[in-house]
Amino acid sequence: MHNLTIAEISKKLQEKEFSSKEITQHFLDRIKRLDGTYNSFITLTEQEALAQAEAADKRLATGDAPTMCGVPIAHKDIFCTQGVKTTCGSRMLENFIAPYDATIVSNYKTAGAVTLGKTNMDEFAMGSSNETSYFGSVKNPWDVECVPGGSSGGSAACVAAQLAPAASATDTGGSIRQPASLCGLTGLKPTYGRVSRWGMIAFASSLDQAGTLTKTAEDSAIMLNVMASYDAKDSTCVNEPIPDYTATLNDSIKGLTIGVPKEYFGEGLHPGTELAVKNAIETYEKLGAKIKEISLPHSSLSVPAYYVIAPAECSANLSRFDGVRYGHRCEDPKNLEDLYMRSRGEGFGPEVKRRILVGTYALSAGYYDAYYSKAQKVRRLIKQDFVDAFKDVDVILGPTSPSPAFKFGAKGDDPVAMYLEDIYTIATNLAGLPGMSIPCGLVEDKPVGLQLIGNFFAEGKLLNVAHQFQLATDFHTLRAKVDE
Numbered sequence: 163m164h165n166l167t168i169a170e171i172s173k174k175l176q177e178k179e180f181s182s183k184e185i186t187q188h189f190l191d192r193i194k195r196l197d198g199t200y201n202s203f204i205t206l207t208e209q210e211a212l213a214q215a216e217a218a219d220k221r222l223a224t225g226d227a228p229t230m231c232g233v234p235i236a237h238k239d240i241f242c243t244q245g246v247k248t249t250c251g252s253r254m255l256e257n258f259i260a261p262y263d264a265t266i267v268s269n270y271k272t273a274g275a276v277t278l279g280k281t282n283m284d285e286f287a288m289g290s291s292n293e294t295s296y297f298g299s300v301k302n303p304w305d306v307e308c309v310p311g312g313s314s315g316g317s318a319a320c321v322a323a324q325l326a327p328a329a330s331a332t333d334t335g336g337s338i339r340q341p342a343s344l345c346g347l348t349g350l351k352p353t354y355g356r357v358s359r360w361g362m363i364a365f366a367s368s369l370d371q372a373g374t375l376t377k378t379a380e381d382s383a384i385m386l387n388v389m390a391s392y393d394a395k396d397s398t399c400v401n402e403p404i405p406d407y408t409a410t411l412n413d414s415i416k417g418l419t420i421g422v423p424k425e426y427f428g429e430g431l432h433p434g435t436e437l438a439v440k441n442a443i444e445t446y447e448k449l450g451a452k453i454k455e456i457s458l459p460h461s462s463l464s465v466p467a468y469y470v471i472a473p474a475e476c477s478a479n480l481s482r483f484d485g486v487r488y489g490h491r492c493e494d495p496k497n498l499e500d501l502y503m504r505s506r507g508e509g510f511g512p513e514v515k516r517r518i519l520v521g522t523y524a525l526s527a528g529y530y531d532a533y534y535s536k537a538q539k540v541r542r543l544i545k546q547d548f549v550d551a552f553k554d555v556d557v558i559l560g561p562t563s564p565s566p567a568f569k570f571g572a573k574g575d576d577p578v579a580m581y582l583e584d585i586y587t588i589a590t591n592l593a594g595l596p597g598m599s600i601p602c603g604l605v606e607d608k609p610v611g612l613q614l615i616g617n618f619f620a621e622g623k624l625l626n627v628a629h630q631f632q633l634a635t636d637f638h639t640l641r642a643k644v645d646e
Contacts, residue, residue: 163188164324165641168233168381171327175222175232182222182232186215186276189234193278193325196644200301202310202320204239205247206279214276221274230388231274236329238317239280240287241267241372242361250363251283251295251313254489254509264361265393266330266372273388278326282316285511286480287334287365289313290583291573292341294513299570302345303642304608308567311341311583317375318345322642328376328385334365335468336562336587338373339599343562343611346601346640348628350374350382353619354594355400357386358393366475367398369468369591378638379600379628383407386621402619410622411629416450418627421555425461426586432565435610438603439561442612445634446559446627454555458547463540464589469581470524470537471592476514477521483509516577545593552617557627561586562599562611586613596621600628601637609640 163185166174175182190208197203211234218232242248242260244267249255263271270277284294292300292315302310303323310319314331318341321329331338333351342349351373362372374385387408392401422443427436443453485491485505492504510518524533551558563583573580590597595615602612612631616624632638 164192166327167377168230168327168384169378171233172229172384176227182215182218182276183212186211186234186278189278189326196323197320197325199306199645200303200319200323200325201298202282202300202316202323202325203236203279204249204251204282204297204316207246207277210246211276211278214271218274218276228273229384230270232276234276234278234326235270236278236281236317236320236326237267238283238314238329238331240283240332240363241330242363243267243277243280246280248280248363249297250287251285251297252509252511252514253296254483256296256490258488262361265358265391265395266389267361269388269391275388281320281329284313284315285514286363286476287313287332287337288476288513288517290336290340290580292316293570293574294511296511302567303644304346305567308569308608309344311344311563311567313337314341314375318342318347321345321347321375321377323644324641328374328381330389331373331375332362333371333373333591334369334472335591336584338375339562339587339597339611339613340584342375342599344567344609346609346642348376348379348382348601348638349599350386350621350625351590351597352386352390352621353596355398356402356596356619356621357389358391358396358399360393360395364479366472367479368475369472371591379598379625379632380408380411382598383411383625405622407622407625410626413626414450415446415627415630418451418557419454419555420446420451421454421456421551421558423456423458423461423558423560425458426560430564430582430585431561432605434605435561435563435565438605438610439612442602442631443559445631449630449634456551456555456558458551458589460540460543460547461589464544464592465581465585467537467540467544468588468592469520470533471541473517473521474524474534475521477518477525480514480518485509541592544589548593548595556623558615560613562613566605566608566610590615594618596624598624598628600631601640603637604640609637
């Protein structure tokens with residue numbers, strides 16, 4: 163049963179081949195048996211999952227249940243889940259029990275989906291390798307000596323190890339697409355504002371976006387149909403019509419124009435990754451798409467701009483964790499200043515502290531104009547590059563990550579080298595565009611991803627382009643060898 167996609171599980175549930183309770187128990191047993199190797203879950207919600215599955219079976223029995231009804235999924239531990247521990251991978255929130263559901267969690271519950279548990283992640287979503295979690299590193303099912311990517315590494319690893327059919331995730335600078343690439347999955351980051359951020363613990367509010375990690379583009383479309391909604395509680399949520407994302411999956415892409423940025427094929431790109439991406443371009447040509455070289459001239463500035471803007475926003479967002487209202491509190495503080503300093507010093511890990519310090523510096527009176535203000539101007543130039551490109555092309559294509567999964571500790575002593583792992587993904591977040599990563603080959607027996615970038619609110623087109631590639635290839639069917 164664990165080999166099935168969401169679409170297949172839904173069909174078999176509707177046809178009564180098995181019950182939601184049976185498949186939920188199957189995944190729960192599998193998690194308990196295998197996740198000691200991967201460390202992909204922080205919290206397993208067994209009792210809640212079985213109760214939800216029982217309710218789903220009653221709904222399925224009526225013959226009028228939605229597609230996701232009874233389907234087990236996992237949630238990244240950044241989404242508040244009522245009555246369940248929500249840690250954000252940090253000691254600061256180690257014992258925080260959320261008093262409400264995030265909007266996306268509520269949407270999935272309304273659709274009848276079953277929550278298996280909460281997945282491990284880089285602390286407060288800060289990292290590209292899932293090595294910064296307070297609860298320990300997540301292992302890549304393709305090679306347990308390698309990272310799964312971050313920050314949504316737990317969500318990616320649990321799907322890659324087939325401990326869950328799919329998982330929710332978040333993407334601030336590539337944190338869905340990069341783990342999707344390193345773990346051989348389909349990862350979707352929607353347009354900024356397409357999915358509510360209410361109840362998603364904030365890292366960088368103008369960049370964070372919830373999305374999905376699945377086995378196929380079809381599953382991504384099914385999940386986005388549930389996840390996407392207008393939410394008045396989130397002032398950044400856009401009230402745009404929401405289509406049925408599965409309706410256009412099988413549209414022909416003949417005549418579609420795909421842009422290939424010349425800046426994405428240069429120094430730092432692994433030769434094997436480059437070859438896999440170029441082979442994917444040939445596949446699209448065979449499917450009738452037109453390939454056009456384009457330029458994104460300011461793309462090289464995306465990493466420095468991001469690592470000013472994101473830390474600045476994180477320094478503001480994380481100021482609420484002060485040991486007073488909730489979260490970690492130091493023992494026997496001498497005074498208020500001691501309470502703040504020791505609670506935050508003990509509660510946050512090294513990478514979070516690094517980014518808070520960078521952000522505070524960039525926002526300080528003497529440096530705001532030199533750094534933060536200038537980074538925002540660069541951000542506008544990066545967005546304009548995409549606006550200009552989409553006048554001539556329908557979709558933009560390139561590598562997701564510079565190389566396959568790397569060994570644990572390989573970049574731990576060099577934060578800049580780690581930050582460069584997101585060099586192809588960050589610009590999409592700065593511009594607020596939708597992006598996907600789909601498997602396009604193996605390099606050194608590890609998966610690599612093909613990145614697809616769409617115009618604003620063009621998730622349907624992206625999913626169509628991804629689905630057509632997956633119909634023509636079998637890379638998305640390759641699975642990590644899990645020691646059963």
